[in-house]
Amino acid sequence: MKAEIRSMQEAMEKQGYIAEAEIATAVYLSQAMGKPLLVEGDAGVGKTEIAKVLARFLGTELIRLQCYEGLDVATALYEWDYPRQMLRVRMAGDDADPEGLEHVIFSRDYLLERPLLKAITRVEGPAVLLIDEVDRADDGFEAFLLEVLSDFQVTIPELGTIQAIHRPHVVLTSNRSREIGDALRRRCLYLYIEHPGFEKEVRIIHSRVPEAGARLAEQIARFVQSLRERRLLKAPGVAETIDWAQALVRLHQDALDAETVATTLGCLLKDHNDLRDLSGGELSSLVEAATS
């Protein structure tokens, strides 16, 4: 393994993110090639966390754009502060120099910077720009994003073109609730994160919930792994595992038992049908398998 990739892996681990070689390679390549990284995977496998960890160890700011259906350019890029402009015009009165006034109200002071603009105009150095759940935005927004991500420049009619001072490190995440367009995919490097295997999950629990003992951590990981094999509607992610481990630590458990698992199962399974399917008999046999 290349030394740079290994040191990336170690740096991420130091921030509490257990990254296997796939993840470290992808993050390293995206840094070295200066291309955005598109991360896909089931909910709760640690996609968003990659951006946070990256920002922490680069010691820079994390700028987050949460996507949703109906997200538009005014919320993502910039908007003029119309009420303030209005007040400024009113205050100037009738005898004001109209051209000078125009320069004042269409200056950067009256511009509301939204995440995308903020990310490319950051002066102190490149920021980490997290575009979260890009699959939730409309197709139209995706096309717009493509434009920003290829040139890293934004044109504001009243001000002209604003060029990125530093190109931000871009991480996009998607839950695959719809297919991301080919054009956007091509602009990025691509990483698919699977649910962690047993070894990795134990290491994650150790790193994130150090209060959990070795025995409990292994039992938790084994139980969650066996749950994922059951093809649930909403398989528990790493985030759920960590929640559950924390819950068990609070309850002063040092090992799993059927009763505690039954009462805390809501930490892991967030779907009514999944909870119902896992009836008492099956649950206790799963717990038994995990603890033996």
Next chain:
Amino acid sequence: MRVSGLVRHLAVFAQALRERGIPVALSDEADALAALTLVDVADRAEVRRALRVALKVRRRHAAAFDELFERLWAPESGEAATAVVNAARDRRVPHGRPARRLAAAGAGHGERGERDVPSGDAPAYSPEALLRRKSFEECTPEDLAAMERLLSGLASRLATRPSRRLVPTRGRGRHDPRRSFRRALATDGEFLEFARRSRAIEEPRLVVLCDTSGSMDAHTRFVLTFLLALKKAARRTEVFAFNTALTRLTPWMVPGRIAQTLDRLSAGVPDWSGGTRIGECLAAFVDRYLDGTVDRRTVVVIVSDGLDRGDTAELVSAMRAIRSRARRVLWLNPLLSDPRYEPTARGMAAALPYVDRLLPAHNLESLERVLPLVAA
């Protein structure tokens, strides 16, 4: 290793991926080349990881990619790899071939297609209400023609769903202060007119999987007529037919010439009226089309009697995958019209937990009742 050799080898490898149906663009190859200069090319596992990232290999292609990489990636000897690719080409699974075969078959049946087109006879008069309740099995060709006319009027009644996206509107909707201020700037700060915006109207998204097996024959033609009418209102409707194999019908669904299209279909689709393997076919759908056609806004409609000879385990896992992605799953079952019917057919019983609504589909009235569920 010399870079020129690497470039050639990469091109050969990318071509092999494309042959297997893994989309690789030229720009992806450029990315891959850049990535290879950044990693340790002697470390095979690292090269594989880097190529997966740079070539943007999706999860559903990951297994095929790994297999090809294992077989073909030997950058030391570009020539040898080329030979392997050529050999692989002859053995390769013919992706996309069914569609081509289908088109060819369809082209050859032009004249035969005319056969079943209702001749110019005036259809017998039937009171509309009676026609709506008439079971498809009892319909005469004249009835069918009348129903087709009824159906074509129905498309416009298909309600549409308001989106969360707000678009500017005139005279109605809620206030939009930002745009109001913006406009006021143009009129020296006077608010002459308030801007408003309201929710955009969105076209319904539909994916229909239609059973065309022998046990469904009487209904199939009619359901497809219904779908053609529906496609006028919901242009993004995707239609698939299945019996022993899955076929994408969407490109064939041409509105306006319903009878001809249906005849072309029955001539072109393999096993138009054979047996059913629902599980296998739905699994094939999940594998190939689910990601591209179904999202949170899509309603999936399955038209089948659920009489299956296949394995139900496969059906269950396919239904689960569809359920977890779609907005709603509807199952139309023509057998439901019989009051004695219980959904105990093996396939039907297995699929039932993943279905939002199980609905009858034996006459026009029952199909009309489906409409609000598709739209809302």
